[in-house]
Amino acid sequence: MTVSSINYIQQLKKNHISAGSNYTVGLKSDGTVVAVGRNQHGQTEVSNWTNIVEVSTGTYHTTGLKSDGTVEATGNDDYGQLGVSHWSDIVGISSNFYHTVGLKSDGTVEAVGRDDYGQLGVSRWSDIVQVSNGYIHTVGLKSDGSVVAVGNDRNHQLRVSEWSDIVQVSAGYYHTVGLKSDGSVVAVGRNEYGQLEVSEWSDIVQISAGNHYTVGLKSDGTVVAVGENEFGQLDVSEWTDIVQVSAGLSHTVGLKSDGSIVAEGRDHYGQSKVSEWTDIVQASVGTYHTVGLKSDGSIAAEGRDDYGQLGVNNWSDIVEVSTGSYHTTGLKNDGTVEAVGYNNYGQLDVGEWTDIVQVSAGVFHTVGLKSNGRVIAEGYDYYKQLGVSDWTNIHQISAGDHHTVGLKKDGTVRAVGWASSGRLEVSEWTDIVQVSAGGSHTVGLKKDGRVVAVGQDDYGPLEVNDWTDIVQVSAGSSHTVGLKSDGRVVAVGRNDYGQLEVSEWTDIVQVSTGRTLTVGVKRDGNILIAGMDAYKQVEGVLLWEDMKTFSSQPDQPTNIIVTSSDGQVQISWNASSDTESYTIKRSEVSGGPYITLASDVTSTSYIDTNVTNGTTYYYVISAVN
Secondary structure, eight states, rough: OOOOGGGGTTTTOEEEEEEEEEEEEEOOOOSOOOEEOOOTTTTTOOTTTOOOEEEEEOSEEEEEETTTTTTEEEETTTTTOOOOTTOOSSEEEEETTTTTEEEESSSSEEEEOOOOTTOOOOTTSEEEEEEESSSSSEEEEEEEEOOEEEEEOSSSOOOOTTTSSEEEEESSSEEEEETTSSSSSEEEOOOOTTTTEEEEOOSEEEEOOSEEEEEEEEETTOOEEEEEEETTTOOOTOSSSEEEEESSSSSSSEETTSSSSESSSSSBBOOOOOOOOEEEEEEOOOOSSEEEEETTTTTEEEEEETTTTOTTTTOOSSEEEEEEEESSEEEETTSSSEEEEETSTTTOOOOOSSSSSEEEEESEEEEEETTOOOOOEEOOTOOTTOOTTOOOOOEEEEEOOOOOEEEETTEEEEEEOGGGGGGGTTTOOOOOEEEEEEESSSEEETTTOOEEEEEEETTTOOOOOOTOOOEEEEEOOEEEEEEEETEEEEEEEEEESSTTOTTTTTTTEEEEOSSSEEEEEESSSSEEEEEOOTTOSTTTBBOOOOOOOOOOOOOOOOEEEEETTTTTEEEEOOOOTTSSEEEEEEEEEETOEEEEEEEEEEEEEEOOOOTTTTTTEEEEEEOOO
């Protein structure tokens, strides 16, 4: 079957695609949904849906997860598979064939629809992090990497009890597929078309089980497929730059990194988006979005916006930003905090925080450092990552995926949360001046410019022993980046999307890491990036040599002189050309985070009286035009 062009849905964004039985559904970044294909049961009637964050397709029905945790459904309801109106607190959905499954925020599971083989028998499941349903069976992935399954086992598709280290599951018609943490794939069930022949696959980052075939997305953006190929649904060998795949009844859909969509069997459409950022002084990378703090205290943001995590246009007087998986936080000059995005665990409940000097956002939690050295936290606490209430004398914090790290003023480190892989083993660290918590590892910068690291090392993010002259570190999901004193950058760890390709960067003043991205802020306020931009979280802020330059920046202050005396620090500098005022920032850690002491300073000197004798301070003087 040839690929045809679907011109009338060119506006489809890249947030989510799902291939059903002869129809395809796409989720737009504004929370609306588009659909094309067969509609004999009304399964494509989704035009009125709003605030959708995930879509899933069955044989003849479609479901949409809303941002408030409720679920929409349309299409065939012969078995009650649309009976989801009473569901709440849902964080994931799966619709396949004639039943619908919903994952709740507490790790339990709901299910409605056809139940002739016990495929709805999920009421006792717990600690589930992902669900997938096949024709007459249902599969659940547990937080420990094991898998549970219920329903019909006539083809042994439930034989998953011995699986371990699984990070994603996908259920087909009569087969079940599991993706392991090392990128290999396992499969059980019916194999008459060879849909289980996945044992030689490697470097897989996502799987999708179709009717009688299996599709795998490789880390290099190519796609592999095995099984039934009657309609050419396996003809994906020439696909490149793919970031998501979805296998339907007899067609396969792939989402490309440039925002376009390819399909074998039906749909081929795409779109792009471009914007420009300038005058950036700090950047923070989320899972699929990037936020930039401008010198005037306003915010720029790009990327995935399905939970409103880009809703920062009205923010002002911001001095620091930090991004979680699907939420964004901003520290204001007055010590209060702004937050937008996903709030399923209360990670946005920071409206009453005061006297905050630093914020850090984890996957589903937010941490704030108070001016008195105490720490507060909101959000997901399953792994006790919010257990910071007894911390004292903290002067820097970092929130990882499911753990929280605090640097004490004496150079020692505290850590709470998920202890798997040794990421909390920091009790013997000394002389630390900055910490960064990643996905499953923790990194510490020592006073002498060397770096220490603990935690999971599957991809080598802990290989930092030979680093020297480092002034800032940033831990990503599975990679680590270090900023050197000369403005160059080093990186180790996972590199499947090129997130380590930073060796040619120069004149960098701050680095930030996400799941598959590395961002560097240059001294002139422009941005460099390396890695995958699946949701265009940095497209438009990217500055390469062959792209247009941004507006000119004022000359930076020169001849900066700092003198200290009892209880105060005096700073003076030479005036810069094309400058209207200066901003003075201070940190107790080399490389930040910095707090703003004063802005709109028109003189060429400043006296800081809010200091403690014997403490080392780092100052930044910025010219503003």
